[in-house]
Amino acid sequence: MKHRIAIVADRLGWEERRLIEAAPAAGIDAEWVNDESLGLGHRDAPAVRDHDLLLIRSRSYTRGGLAATLAEADGARVLNTASAIHTCENKLALRAVLRAAEIPVPDFRLVLSRKDYGRALEELGAPLVLKPVHGGMGKRVALVRDPDLAHSLYDYVEDLGHAFEQACLAEEYLGGGSVRCLVIGREIAAAAEFESAGTDWRSNAALGNRSRALGQDPEVRKVVDGVVDLLGPGIYGVDLFRTPDGYLVNEVNHAPAWRGVDSTTEADIASSVLRYVQEVLG
Template sequence: MGNRVAIVADRVGWEERRLIEAAPEFGLHIDWINDESLCLGDPRARSIEGYDALLVRSRSYTRGGLLATLAESTGVTALNSAAAINACENKLVLRAVLSAAGVPVPDYRLVLSRKDFEKALDELGLPVVLKPVYGGMGKRVTLIRDSDLAQSVYDYVEDLGHAFEQACLVEPYLGGGSIRCLVVGREIVAAAEFESAGADWRSNAALGNQSRALAHDPDVQKIVDAVVDRLGAGIYGVDLFKTPSGYLVNEVNHAPAWRGVASTTGVDIPSAVARHVQEVLA
């Protein structure tokens, strides 16, 4: 039957179904396991018994990182690694890690209070983008163009129930679109440029924005290589901003959706992922 792999996720989406369908061609048998039902901690946890690897695709970064950590502690391979997921789940940690490795990232300020927020506005100037340290898919990311609006927006931040929800980054608004590079192993298997659609200023694949295939760009390749050097080979969605001074890494997603990139580029991404899993387990 070949290697057994469990997709660990809170749902079976388009990407997960395509991976399950592609698996047999690469000597893999892939099952879905709900990430709410593993109850890990026992080294002999029955929920993952018999699996050679866990392909962690939880939409919750925190949940995915915890499960990958426990899987690796029992000797089961986690894709991506717990270290990579833990770096990606926190936007501040990711930027600090990449910046220390010489990877260009946008200017930013960590905001933990209204005093922080006001100082960040003074230092960066308007317009700025306010985004949660934890989160993805463009949610709670706010473009602030007006100083009066800024104070009202921060009223909502202060009313959030938990300190981790209130932790935010403020960064200059760079405008334009973004580039999503789908990385498998160490290679960019597909890349697309996304533009904001309609009245929504955000350029994010999860929002259904318009996109076009991106030709090979040595500058993009150099930055993605540096990201993978730091995080390790894996399956990533690397999001870049294009600026007059060059490309900047905005985010790295450890469990990327790729339906939009696949439809834009025509690349068989599920087969590329299955091949990578096969190579890791060989």
């Protein structure tokens, strides 16, 4: 029996195209379903009724978790689970649960006001990274190098952001690059190390930074295992910082982009994702 899956996303990007192209060879009929047209909320929604599984790849800060919650409640199989998506969507919620599980994360502070921001500057010092609680792909992330200019930068947070966007995370700046691990099920399908390119200090694959393949590393494996134990098996992009004291988890993406890792490691990630989908569907 040929399984039919919906790739739920706000747009048809490179990764979604690769999944649709590779699906026939995996014995799967895959189609893109715009997350703006799901019509969820009743048990006979076509997105649930007509598909064996919903692969949630919404890049929205809220759509993915809402769609997964409703689809699961109506009996659909969903990847990733609603619980995992909700945890990953909120950087501070993720940091909190990781730290409670004794999975190493950078030192951080919640910033909801200028008073919070001033305290974070005092306790963490400069340089300091200020980023939105909800967001990804390196957007609206600022490196505060100069304490004298720090509060001028915060003017933009206060004046340009809505209340939802003003919730920020402040963290120590660790410098260097980052490691992106593509996790499928419980396994690391591929890993690459990214370094900032040119004058942009952000080491993010979506920004086109330099990268190199990373071999098997027991320390990376241990940290990633802890993340998967906490969130449950799924499809994740686990971003790590390398420090003299070991690896720290920066973020976990529930709808990871993998073009950079794919090209760096020559891994066929789309086929690996589809094999895992078959596994889940039995």
